Amino acid sequence: MNEFFDALETRSPEQREREQMGALADQVAHAQQHSTAFAEILSGVNAAAVNSRSALAQLPVTRKTELIERQKALRAQDPFGGFSALRRGPAMGRVFASPGPIYEPEGATRDYWRVGRCLYAAGFRTGELVHNAFSYHMTPGAFIFESGAHAVGCTVFPAGTGQTEQQLRAITELKPEAYTGTPSFLRILLEKAQAEGVDIGSLRKAVVGGEALPPSLRDWFTERGVAVYQSYVTADLGLVAYETPAREGLVVDEGVLVEIVRPGTGEPVPDGEVGELVVTTFSKAYPLIRFGTGDLSAILPGACPTGRSAPRIKGWMGRADQTTKVRGMFVHPSQVADIARRFPQVARARLVVSGEMANDQMCLRVEASEADGGLQQQIEAAVREVTKLRAQVELVQPGSLPNDGKAIEDNRSYA
Numbered sequence: 001m002n003e004f005f006d007a008l009e010t011r012s013p014e015q016r017e018r019e020q021m022g023a024l025a026d027q028v029a030h031a032q033q034h035s036t037a038f039a040e041i042l043s044g045v046n047a048a049a050v051n052s053r054s055a056l057a058q059l060p061v062t063r064k065t066e067l068i069e070r071q072k073a074l075r076a077q078d079p080f081g082g083f084s085a086l087r088r089g090p091a092m093g094r095v096f097a098s099p100g101p102i103y104e105p106e107g108a109t110r111d112y113w114r115v116g117r118c119l120y121a122a123g124f125r126t127g128e129l130v131h132n133a134f135s136y137h138m139t140p141g142a143f144i145f146e147s148g149a150h151a152v153g154c155t156v157f158p159a160g161t162g163q164t165e166q167q168l169r170a171i172t173e174l175k176p177e178a179y180t181g182t183p184s185f186l187r188i189l190l191e192k193a194q195a196e197g198v199d200i201g202s203l204r205k206a207v208v209g210g211e212a213l214p215p216s217l218r219d220w221f222t223e224r225g226v227a228v229y230q231s232y233v234t235a236d237l238g239l240v241a242y243e244t245p246a247r248e249g250l251v252v253d254e255g256v257l258v259e260i261v262r263p264g265t266g267e268p269v270p271d272g273e274v275g276e277l278v279v280t281t282f283s284k285a286y287p288l289i290r291f292g293t294g295d296l297s298a299i300l301p302g303a304c305p306t307g308r309s310a311p312r313i314k315g316w317m318g319r320a321d322q323t324t325k326v327r328g329m330f331v332h333p334s335q336v337a338d339i340a341r342r343f344p345q346v347a348r349a350r351l352v353v354s355g356e357m358a359n360d361q362m363c364l365r366v367e368a369s370e371a372d373g374g375l376q377q378q379i380e381a382a383v384r385e386v387t388k389l390r391a392q393v394e395l396v397q398p399g400s401l402p403n404d405g406k407a408i409e410d411n412r413s414y415a
Helices: 013-034 036-041 064-073 116-121 141-152 164-174 183-196 215-223 333-341 375-387
Strands: 092-098 102-107 129-132 155-158 178-181 205-208 227-234 238-243 250-252 256-261 275-281 291-297 324-326 329-331 346-356 359-368 392-396 408-410
Touching: 013 036, 013 275, 064 102, 064 291, 116 141, 116 227, 116 238, 129 141, 129 164, 141 155, 141 178, 164 183, 178 183, 183 205, 183 215, 215 227, 238 256, 238 275, 333 346, 333 359, 333 375, 359 375, 375 392
Parallel strands: 129 155, 129 178, 178 205, 205 227, 346 408, 359 392
Antiparallel strands: 092 102, 227 238, 238 250, 256 275, 275 291, 324 329, 346 359
16 A cells, blocks of 8 residues: 655655745735736745745745735725635636635636645545544635545535434445544543444544644543544645654645744744744635645654655644733734844844733843843833833843744733
């Protein structure tokens, strides 16, 4: 049995980088020409010169908040806000609505969201039946995983959400081998089956999404004979990363470029440091360039033990938007980054907010390689200039701040 979905998964890292960088300039040009939003966002950018990660890092990050704002502003003329390169017709199979609302197009190509690769890594194979318990109503989740199952050669039962007793009956009679849906609903099905003495033991594997999968819950599934794998999939980007039997992080999909940047900025951080996950897709239908997911993650060292050679990320590690209000003023992670950027001797900074309601205290903890006599006072002045607020500055040793991607830590008591 072939262990890999296709030959792309086992390319050497050097070949992958060379081929993806070769395609990057074409994708930037395509976005400029076919997406009115990126024609504006990337105005003046020489697409041919964007052929390296360093060149890519010079482009602006487009975050979901901006996508929503553009869609709302252009709702009457273009519900996609200028981001879609497709027009209604044979090339656009469906339109979906995600919370926001955000409207997303579905291209008519096979396995449009590229989820087949994820399901194959989890052991889904031709001829198997997949019980698909993602919602088939307005949002694309069910269609994303159904198209991936078809790409692998599976048949799909469109279970959707709810109606637990009817779903259990279908499982006992149809005997699907695999499940796709949220981990919480899979647990409900298994608990209900156990309580009612119903045999749904045909389910031996699952790919879940939409929620966190803590180790304790994974172990709970394993004890009941179901091997559960995580997926990182969004309606905007399709498959970003997926889990393999190695259970060591998530392997980045072959159809995207991933960067980890300092929260609130577009600046890439060193491998291993936690930051915001920024993704560039090679989709011609919805060509998102440096799309900020708002999720925290980090690059893992080395390659997956399964032989897949793409980079790996740690998975979802929280949200990057740590904006908070202090003494009536909003403070953003980008402001913390701006302060740190002003001082070459500062490696990292973390704003700690403490105190009780109406008595906020701010302390900027700063990793500094060299701490001359005036550095602390200079940073305090920069904090006042950037945030319009006063803060204590504490100089700490390099490497002493937690590697969790937080630029702002809110420790206030609201009791």
